[in-house]
Amino acid sequence: MEIRYANHPNEVKGFDTARLRQEFLLESLFAANELNMVYTHVDRFIVGGVVPVGRTLKLEGDKKELGADTFLERREIGIINIGGRGAITVDGTVYPMESKDCLYIGLGARDVTFASDDAANPAKFYFNSCPAHKTYPTVKVAISEASPNHLGSITNSNERTIYRYIHTGGVQSCQLVMGMTLLKPGNMWNTMPCHTHNRRSEIYLYFDMPEDGVVFHMMGEPAETRHLVVRGEQAIISPSWSIHSGVGTSNYTFIWGMAGENQIFEDMDAVAMKDLK
Template sequence: MLTVETRHAIDPRTAKGFDTDALRANFHMGDLFRDGEIRLCYTHYDRMIVGGAVPHGSALVLDEVRQCGTASILDRREMAVVNIGDSGTVAAGGESYGLEKGDVLYLPMGAGPVTFDGAGRFYILSAPAHHAYPARLIRIGDAKKVKLGSAETSNERTINQFVHPDVMQSCQLVVGYTQFAPGSVWNTMPAHVHDRRMEAYLYFDLAPDARVFHMMGEPDETRHIVVKNEEAIVSPPWSIHCGAGTGSYTFIWAMAGDNVDYRDVEMVGMEQLR
């Protein structure tokens, strides 16, 4: 079963007037992972698609998505799939790939229908593409690791870069995930914005009663959204994106836009935040 929701782009002036329900309706993505279903959110932020697939004993095939306007989703798109569950397989382009938890699979434009099987919980990210780069299965040992933050500021973390220029080529997708040292709860702090690229976060590995307070909005007009396990946030290019958890968690970050330069950001000083 395939379900697709469309999210239109929101400008910062409009977002200033949103209450909690409106913020969640436009930027929060919950219920992405349902047993036996593929659930997608087609956003108008650089046409990024964010979604989940949970085979749950029966293979699921992702092929035509009407919102893409093509016969098959990857006719003019690339895709990254992150397994956040148990062992599973993803098949496309005549190849089958076994994904353990934490593995990332890149699929190029033209790879055809995508089949999900096994016990995996597959997080799906897709953006328009202009070239067919080789498919690649990237395991945690192949990722580039960047260590940032400190215990003193509660943001000691390791950024694992998978679909990234230092690891492999892609058209515009940049994907990885961040893991924290014990006791650290702040992600992406100090905050930043990058007007040339949108971003999406998926928070997972949270305890059932844990929450992340995700911060968004213009630096001097911040808002927050409360997120539980396996829920995502779409972040407009004009918005900061950071958060703090009540316990341990991991988050997957993904970007699309004008470039794949991870360093193309505008830092936000603490004195700018309101």
């Protein structure tokens, strides 16, 4: 498990592109028959990817790093499948997972495994995990069951549909909030006008992009913005002090996960366009 440490915004002002990518970009989460994880000290998120091809993979953490016998001994986890059909088994119960289905697993689950239905079109399980203090039930939400929220307009190049999975009005958790945003064809901008939320941090995973497509992800303090070029199936760590917005060379989909002091989706500090620099 790779470890990333938190950064002060004054320090980040002096980072070049290579250093920004080293600290905030997660480039290689998905590989055949691997479970790859990054532990960031930003709200103690663990971000990971699992691609089972022809065999079952088990959710296991580094005992030295986690200080626990099992991965979910003191954690909760949200998992979204961005690949082909698969299944997640939690302590003997099997949850079939279509593309874009979500599964929340609460504190204390011991045995979690991942499998694909077809090795030629494997599932790709993306997950966010954070510390938990109470056990909530394991719940699956198919994308067909999620309530879509349509926002934006083609005039502003941000017509999109937001699906909330783990949130105060849906699947209950200790502090994890998780969902997905799909931009419609011809739309490229997300989260603009932008915002920060000092009470929680956020992770973005970009996917459903052409092979040669990129997203220019905006980050940094509102008056000290930076950008990173992000490709398909790469993730970005967004600290609480940073904006998080992006524009792509085409439409795309992204998963957002948050953890911190509260779970109120609307709790954000809006940044006026005139204040961006």
